[in-house]
Amino acid sequence: xxxxxxxxxxxxxxxxxxxxxxxxxxxxxxxxxxxxxxxxxxxxxxxxxxxxxxxxxxxxxxxxxxxxxxxxxxxxxxxxxxxxxxxxxxxxxxxxxxxxxxxxxxxxxxxxxxxxxxxxxxxxxxxxxxxxxxx
Numbered sequence: 001x002x003x004x005x006x007x008x009x010x011x012x013x014x015x016x017x018x019x020x021x022x023x024x025x026x027x028x029x030x031x032x033x034x035x036x037x038x039x040x041x042x043x044x045x046x047x048x049x050x051x052x053x054x055x056x057x058x059x060x061x062x063x064x065x066x067x068x069x070x071x072x073x074x075x076x077x078x079x080x081x082x083x084x085x086x087x088x089x090x091x092x093x094x095x096x097x098x099x100x101x102x103x104x105x106x107x108x109x110x111x112x113x114x115x116x117x118x119x120x121x122x123x124x125x126x127x128x129x130x131x132x133x134x135x
Contacts, residue, residue: 004028004075011077019133022126023074029126030071030092033119037064037099040116047110056102060116063099066092067123074130086134089127096124 004024041060044053070092073085100120107114 002028007075008077013077016080019130022130022133026089026123026126026130027071027074029119029123030067030074033096033123034064034067034071036116036119037061037067040103040112043110043112053106056106056113059095059099059102063095063120066095070127082134086131089131089134093124093127093131096120096127100124 002024004027005020008020008024037060041057041064044050044057044060047053050057066088070088073088097120100117103113103117103120105113107117
């Protein structure tokens, strides 16, 4: 059991008909992706070819911010706003897709980009999975 799951299990109100496993997986994927993208941007800055990685760095940092925000919004269940939840999940999917595609282009030269692309793909899928069960 993860801390995300533990916190959802201890929530004092009924979470409704939301799939708690998908919710927990998405929250965890968002925060993991945010950390991975931040670390990838930092690793890009340390590369000798940093000038060629400016787009990658920008997409890393954008994705990290969007993922962290999405994880935070999903972690708050009191007075859940379904429209905002769907919007941040869509934004997160978009940011993860863009970052994953960009990092994927550098994956053969930079291992950190390969790892980041994988994290972005996992988060993109977790957001899609949660959107699918939200209806």
